[in-house]
Amino acid sequence: MSRSGADLALLLLGGFRTLVDAAITELADRGYDDVRPVHDFAMRAIAAGADNASELGRRLSITKQSAARTIAVLEERGWVTSGPDPRDARRKRLEVTPLGHEVMTVGESIFDDLRERWKTQIGAAELETLEKQLTALIGPQAVRFDSPGWLARDLGGPAD
Template sequence: MSRTGADLALLLLGGFRTLVDDAVDELARRGHHDVRPVHDFAMRAIAAGADNASALGRHLSVTKQSAAKTIGVLQERGYVAVEPDPGDARRKRLIVTELGFEVMRQGEAIFEELRAGWAARIGAEELATLERHLTTLVGARPIRFDTPGGVGRDLT
């Protein structure tokens, strides 16, 4: 059966979607039913230094208002908090809470489990070959981890 370039793109997108959906479902089974991929992107950006709505908006390629809405949700759920900036008492900064870091750690562990499941289905060597080929085709770090939808290329 001959496939088109569009088929390839959809298969790759389908693989991504399958992993992400399965991870979200597993996080829900582990008690974090309120976590979405954008929350992980946002917490990782905050942990990397995006400590206000403007900076988070830039990291996520969204408006400041959209970032502020995401911050509100994350604060309400206990994943991020606001604290005084030690360098400027007039300024507040965002931080990821221990609960937020725990959710990120669980997410990372879940992706490792999902990867192991794929290895069990197609064989560890086949999966390693697939990963090598994808690395050759798209690079070792093709997508910025803090960009929802994976549209931000890593240009560094």
């Protein structure tokens, strides 16, 4: 059966969506019922050095206002704290809390479990081949922290 390039893109997106949806369901079953993919992207960006709303917005390719709303949710859930920056009292510095790190660690563990399910479903050799082929096509670091905003980026074309 011949497939189009669009079919391939949808299959890849479907695989991503299947894994993420299963992880969100499992997180909820484990007591983390309010985790969303953007929360993980944001916490990972903060842990990697995005220590204020402006930098988080840049790394996620979202507005500073959207970053501030995301930060507010993360703080409300106890996953991130903000406090004065020791270098500049006018700024607030973000930090992932131990609970935030726990959420990320549990999520990673769930993805490991989901990978094992796929290995059982299609076979270890087939999964390894799939991973090698995807790595050859897209490189070793497939997703950057700015992924949530990649659809919204301006490519210089006419606005709709």
